[in-house]
Amino acid sequence: xxxxxxxxxxxxxxxxxxxxxxxxxxxxxxxxxxxxxxxxxxxxxxxxxxxxxxxxxxxxxxxxxxxxxxxxxxxxxxxxxxxxxxxxxxxxxx
Amino acid sequence: xxxxxxxxxxxxxxxxxxxxxxxxxxxxxxxxxxxxxxxxxxxxxxxxxxxxxxxxxxxxxxxxxxxxxxxxxxxxxxxxxxxxxxxxxxxxxxxxxxxxxxxxxxxxxxxxxxxxxxxxxxxxxxxxxxxxxxxxxxxxxxxxxxxxxxxxxxxxxxxxxxxxxxxxxxxxxxxxxxxxxxxxxxxxxxxxxxxxxxxxxxxxxxxxxxxxxxxxxxxxxxxxxxxxxxxxxxxxxxxxxxxxxxxxxxxxxxxxxxxxxxxxxxxxxxxxxxxxxxxxxxxxxxxxxxxxxxxxxxxxxxxxxxxxxxxxxxxxxxxxxxxxxxxxxxxxxxxxxxxxxxxxxxxxxxxxxxxxxxxxxxxxxxxxxxxxxxxxxxxxxxxxxxxxxxxxxxxxxxxxxxxxxxxxxxxxxxxxxxxxxxxxxxxxxxxxxxxxxxxxxxxxxxxxxxxxxxxxxxxxxxxxxxxxxxxxxxxxxxxxxxxxxxxxxxxxxxxxxxxxxxxxxxxxxxxxxxxxxxxxxxxxxxxxxxxxxxxxxxxxxxxxxxxxxxxxxxxxxxxxxxxxxxxxxxxxxxxxxxxxxx
Numbered sequence: 001x002x003x004x005x006x007x008x009x010x011x012x013x014x015x016x017x018x019x020x021x022x023x024x025x026x027x028x029x030x031x032x033x034x035x036x037x038x039x040x041x042x043x044x045x046x047x048x049x050x051x052x053x054x055x056x057x058x059x060x061x062x063x064x065x066x067x068x069x070x071x072x073x074x075x076x077x078x079x080x081x082x083x084x085x086x087x088x089x090x091x092x093x094x
Numbered sequence: 095x096x097x098x099x100x101x102x103x104x105x106x107x108x109x110x111x112x113x114x115x116x117x118x119x120x121x122x123x124x125x126x127x128x129x130x131x132x133x134x135x136x137x138x139x140x141x142x143x144x145x146x147x148x149x150x151x152x153x154x155x156x157x158x159x160x161x162x163x164x165x166x167x168x169x170x171x172x173x174x175x176x177x178x179x180x181x182x183x184x185x186x187x188x189x190x191x192x193x194x195x196x197x198x199x200x201x202x203x204x205x206x207x208x209x210x211x212x213x214x215x216x217x218x219x220x221x222x223x224x225x226x227x228x229x230x231x232x233x234x235x236x237x238x239x240x241x242x243x244x245x246x247x248x249x250x251x252x253x254x255x256x257x258x259x260x261x262x263x264x265x266x267x268x269x270x271x272x273x274x275x276x277x278x279x280x281x282x283x284x285x286x287x288x289x290x291x292x293x294x295x296x297x298x299x300x301x302x303x304x305x306x307x308x309x310x311x312x313x314x315x316x317x318x319x320x321x322x323x324x325x326x327x328x329x330x331x332x333x334x335x336x337x338x339x340x341x342x343x344x345x346x347x348x349x350x351x352x353x354x355x356x357x358x359x360x361x362x363x364x365x366x367x368x369x370x371x372x373x374x375x376x377x378x379x380x381x382x383x384x385x386x387x388x389x390x391x392x393x394x395x396x397x398x399x400x401x402x403x404x405x406x407x408x409x410x411x412x413x414x415x416x417x418x419x420x421x422x423x424x425x426x427x428x429x430x431x432x433x434x435x436x437x438x439x440x441x442x443x444x445x446x447x448x449x450x451x452x453x454x455x456x457x458x459x460x461x462x463x464x465x466x467x468x469x470x471x472x473x474x475x476x477x478x479x480x481x482x483x484x485x486x487x488x489x490x491x492x493x494x495x496x497x498x499x500x501x502x503x504x505x506x507x508x509x510x511x512x513x514x515x516x517x518x519x520x521x522x523x524x525x526x527x528x529x530x531x532x533x534x535x536x537x538x539x540x541x542x543x544x545x546x547x548x549x550x551x552x553x554x555x556x557x558x559x560x561x562x563x564x565x566x567x568x569x570x571x572x573x574x575x576x577x578x579x580x581x582x583x584x585x586x587x588x589x590x591x592x593x594x595x596x597x598x599x600x601x602x603x604x605x606x607x608x609x610x611x612x613x614x615x616x617x618x619x620x621x622x623x624x625x626x627x628x629x630x631x632x633x634x635x636x637x638x639x640x641x642x643x644x645x646x647x648x649x650x651x652x653x654x655x656x657x658x659x660x661x662x663x664x665x666x667x668x669x670x671x672x673x674x675x676x
Contacts, residue, residue: 003591004325004546004575004591005325006325007324007546008511008562009546009547010147010504010508010510010545011509015511015563016562016564031564031565031595040097040098040362041097055593055594056594
């Protein structure tokens, strides 16, 4: 097993989420680290990072995935997250 | 583009921060404008002050840099008195009480709950007694480390203490070296035991012999670019340079200037010199040093003594400096185990008295967070060892007590995600009561770090524990990633991470099971590190086997969300206000 690729400290967005790596012929469920960040200086993009615990990955090597988002894309994503979060919250309250 | 931190440093940095610090101390914490707090807190680090974490507004950690861990006669008492008078706050630690001092893995001292208004008085007292917080943190020459018993050690190749003292005097407060791209950690070791831990420093001087004009001259080999942080650990790289003791300041200053001029000031994550060495290679570092930063011909590396290194190696004698050891002059130094490096202020004062009574009054600090009383004559040893204080700070502790190192953790630190010091105390006590090592294994190092910053040096322990979270019975709980088999020595090696997210309350059971497997399956005389080395990750993960036991962990909940983990009302909204000016 390799060391984690993402650093994990109190500034990490979510240090404990459920995740699944899915392929045509495999499916690995794992705990994961999910982080959102931007360059500290002159930020010109937002980075979304996801690393599934590599101890739980049988079908894939240790890795982290990163998505680079423009400010507009990050807002679109945030809006979608808010919207679905509302749906989930509403459904839970019912 | 330079970073925010670089811009703040360009405006005010180095010695001049002191006058601002004193101004804020006089005007009150609230006089720091809200929008300037990040900048001022960053600058205060240069004078050894770190603002404590969220929920502890207006309180600071103060680091006192003691070069090579040397506390001259009387200085330990000063530390104890300051801890008693100033290092108390609204939170009370259930194990260590109200006032305590922390001895760190870089041979420094940390005090907590310091208020800004008290800083001038504390500085006055420290400086009147030859102590300082200058450059204890921040982007410059940090506290220089080495074999703490330099100058006294019977196993010494060369006395590094005069060299360290000269480096400290030259580069503390030197404006040419006060604003580096990032921290600059230097180790100078003169003993053959490797106790200066040079391999994990930005710059390391290690004892070595060089044949010059037919004579073996003792000096130092130079290594550059070690460090543990950021999931990017590196051992310092050999740059093929040997240096005479008198030329160490020129070479150290040359390398510090090389770093100042060539380090990355645009990305702090990439700023440490280890990344420059990655990019350039050791050869280019040497060439640039020779061509641009020193005005004499550098020697190639000499014959080192690395094969004799024992400190933190996981086997052999003298993995630490705990216990009674003979000095060169026939007196003794006595290494006392300070579990997780923390000592109550009253105990600090009592130890200062004992050091006066039985030794020269001097004490020294090791990189394993322990304290060493020096200069004890043979005739006084027995009485000293019978002192009641040494029942707690033992020269002959359980392997689990002497092997424990822990960082600050969520009690005060902004980065940590788990509680550390008290947890490591509980772990060590439980392991001592419940787990036996094979008879011939006398040391077993367990390092607990609260996050990937690696302040407890987790990668160079037999068992490395690093803060994480997991879910247990549907609840998020504090957890630990587990690494195995790290250590220093001739061929240093970082721990291999084998098991992720062990719930903290199952970690002692996991270590017990691991040790059971080690005891059952080791070859005769095999060290734990060698045992780890010959197994693959899967086998090691199986040995770890987390398990609930009668160990109870009262801090399983998410302590980073509290204002103080041990407070009765610990929620963030119960946090005390910033201390009033007085």
